[in-house]
Amino acid sequence: MSVELKQLIENIRELSPGDRALLAHCLISSLESEQDEGVDEAWKALAEKRALELEAGAVKGVSWEDIKNEVKG
Incomplete structure (x- = not known):
């Protein structure tokens, strides 16, 4: 696991519920493949x-x- 990912995981706890939801949405959206075109x-x-x-x-x-x-x- 990269240092950046470890820091991100530690900082997630400090985010508001809305910001965590937005982050989750962004992460899931980034996994969508081109097959969805x-x-x-x-x-x-x-x-x-x-x-x-x-x-x-x-x-x-x-x-x-x-x-x-x-x-x-």
Whole structure:
């Protein structure tokens, strides 16, 4: 373990909860690989497709209440 990493770990305890959360987010984001490229576009295309299906009447929407009741069992 590098000296810098040891110092960082020791200093983490001094950070506010918000700063620790931001640090955790930054660390996790730095691990994302390039395989994630195109994910946003894929989600956008899927959302647009589903919206068109709803508008065309090809599928029927489900209410939030129905979903909650189904999950509760």
